[in-house]
Amino acid sequence: MxxxxxxxxxxxxxxxxxxxxxxxxxxxxxxxxxxxxxxxxxxxxxxxxxxxxxxxxxxxxxxxxxxxxxxxxxxxxxxxxxxxxxxxxxxxxxxxxxxxxxxxxxxxxxxxxxxxxxxxxxxxxxxxxxxxxxxxxxxxxxxxxxxxxxxxxxxxxxxxxxxxxxxxxxxxxxxxxxxxxxxxxxxxxxxxxxxxxxxxxxxxxxxxxxxxxxxxxxxxxxxxxxxxxGGSDPFIVLQSADLEAAVATAVTARLLNNGQSCIAGKRFIVANSIADEFEQRFVEKFKALRIGDPMDATTDIGPLATPDILKDLDSQVQNSIAKGAKVLTGGHPLSDRPGNFYPPTILTDFSPGSPAYQEEFFGPVALLFRVAGIDEAIELANSTSFGLGASAWTSDEAERERLIEELEAGAVFINGLVKSDPRLPFGGIKRxxxxxxxxxxxxxxxxxxxxxxxx
Structure with missing residues (x-):
């Protein structure tokens, strides 16, 4: 190279x-x-x-x-x-x-x-x-x-x-x-x-x-x-969560660094009872973001780092769609300009065998899953071969303790964005x-x- x-x-x-x-x-x-x-x-x-x-x-x-x-x-x-x-x-x-x-x-x-x-x-x-x-x-x-x-x-x-x-x-x-x-x-x-x-x-x-x-x-x-x-970090939102704070943080968690972060929230696992409202707000915020020149102070999303990263990300998206995934927003590279631009994208309704279940999407693509409750959320969160970070949102103390104890990750952030901090050790488990x-x-x-x- x-x-x-x-x-x-x-x-x-x-x-x-x-x-x-x-x-x-x-x-x-x-x-x-x-x-x-x-x-x-x-x-x-x-x-x-x-x-x-x-x-x-x-x-x-x-x-x-x-x-x-x-x-x-x-x-x-x-x-x-x-x-x-x-x-x-x-x-x-x-x-x-x-x-x-x-x-x-x-x-x-x-x-x-x-x-x-x-x-x-x-x-x-x-x-x-x-x-x-x-x-x-x-x-x-x-x-x-x-x-x-x-x-x-x-x-x-x-x-x-x-x-x-x-x-x-x-x-x-x-x-x-x-x-x-x-x-x-x-x-x-x-x-x-x-x-x-x-x-x-x-x-x-x-x-x-x-x-x-x-x-x-x-x-x-x-x-x-x-x-x-790598990481395919879960971002779990349960029924008792502060939904407004969870949605706002979810956008940052997925799109920080143009979506190119190992500890980005990538799989958004939301309780059925609040999933419709979460999805609506999530999509609205994604659509409102400004894509463009990264030197411009008003830009929210810049380009991906290389053409190969763009190509690989779009291949994962198209593969997921071919296997039944639904596109809520985005879904294709931007062809109206030069550079490696991919729009903020949200996919949902995944079939078994979809890349969404196992692969890391290294770009501005959020994967939205719906679950019945905490048991299914933890099982899905742990079903990947990765174990870097996990963010989970709930106001229930018993649920917090279960999430802290049972999530397989090097870091668990409750009601907050997964981030590195010099005062705390940083690293992962599994792959x-x-x-x-x-x-x-x-x-x-x-x-x-x-x-x-x-x-």
Missing amino acids: AIATTNPATGEILKTFEPLTDSEIEAKLARSQQAYQAYRHVAMAQRADWLKAAADILEHRREEFGKIMTLEMGKTLKSAIAEVEKCALVCRYYADNAAEFLADAPAATDASRSFVRYQPIGPVLAVMPWNFPFWQVFRFAAPALMAGNVGLLKHASNVPQCALAIEEIFLQAGFPEGVFQTLLIGSDKVANLMADDRVKAATLTGSEYAGASLAAAAGKQIKKTVLEL SGYGRELSVQGIHEFVNIKTVWVK
């Missing part, structure tokens, strides 16, 4: 990049290892100062970085700027809390003194996706660098300018050269990187296929991985991956948890 900036709103190729040669990759690996040997001994307070400086740069240049994201992958500029601000937040969170998270943890044993010490492990490879091209990287980098590791970024090939800008931010913030490096390479180079003794672990956010490939390569070398993969990012659990993923016993 070419490494290039292609404007998804116009299809215009704006800038191309030559992938690194093998000798250039070797030089970066050598620089990473050399940087780690010194950086691991840098005081925690100094690392925190550099990370806070990175947060300052992000905030001061938020519009500049937001425009790069919008130009490369099509998210609305207002959401891109918000993403940059969230990256500053995670930098400050770990700058403020890493010392506590990594402090020696005493344990009472038969020793005179025993404790757990958290130490860095070395260069960590991050294979990152295009959909949140800054946030996905910073939520890895902030804890990894505070722990004393160094980072190697293999970003998606359609966001090279984002990848280079992130490396520039860390350098400008004061981090030593080699502590965080961008590798402009194709996915075919990842297995060789994992086989290199200098790379100690890897994290990947992306598709099931990409995650399985990385995990297989890492497994051959017995190296730690963290995977955050949505393993391991956790963010919070204290995230910083502990890539450290040596060393037992110390002294007598």
Whole structure:
């Protein structure tokens, strides 16, 4: 795949990049290892100062970085700027809390003194996706660098300018050269990187296929991985829910980032008693959204990131329709303009065997299911191979407890939008991956948890 900036709103190729040669990759690996040997001994307070400086740069240049994201992958500029601000937040969170998270943890044993010490492990490879091209990287980098590791970024090939800008931010913030490096390479180079003794672990956010490939390569070398993969998240609305709030949040949950989010609500599972009213309001709000230039502040929905994503999404929609699904709004790519535009779409009345039951729809397509009550809702929610997040709406305390206990997901949000928050661990189960990012659990993923016993 070419490494290039292609404007998804116009299809215009704006800038191309030559992938690194093998000798250039070797030089970066050598620089990473050399940087780690010194950086691991840098005081925690100094690392925190550099990370806070990175947060300052992000905030001061938020519009500049937001425009790069919008130009490369099509998210609305207002959401891109918000993403940059969230990256500053995670930098400050770990700058403020890493010392506590990594402090020696005493344990009472038969020793005179025993404790757990958290130490860095070395260069960590991050294979990152295009959909949140800054946030996905910073939520890895902030804890990894505070722990004393160094980072190697293999970003998606359609966001090279984002990848280079992130490396520039860390350098400008004061981090030593080699502590965080961008590798402009194709996915075919990842297995060789994992086989290199200098790379100690890897994290990947992306598709099931990409995650399985990385995990297989890492497994051959017995190296730690963290995977955050796809999702087909349920959004359950039961009879006692605040319907107005549920519908408004459902629209955001499905269409955030032009519908290209792993933790987007994708399957809307609604109790029969309120389904007609939910459907009517849901469709009205979808139809009212403005589709257009993502740089325009009045735009609600921009283009999908690539022509292939558009093609794959429409194939799923048409396959579902052929199998009996009903289109409530949308349902076809927009042919009245250039670019990768797909309208907000709602499908319902699915037959067994429809893609709606098992596949992830990575775009602005909502799948609306009707159920008799909580038992059927939980069964349907858990019927997928994914388990990333789940949103459920009810004012009944007994139902809340059942949903919290029985939904198979890495996160359950009651009466709220599923989102990532630096203060809470983030990750999935089943085919949505393993391991956790963010919070204290995230910083502990890539450290040596060393037992110390002294007598």
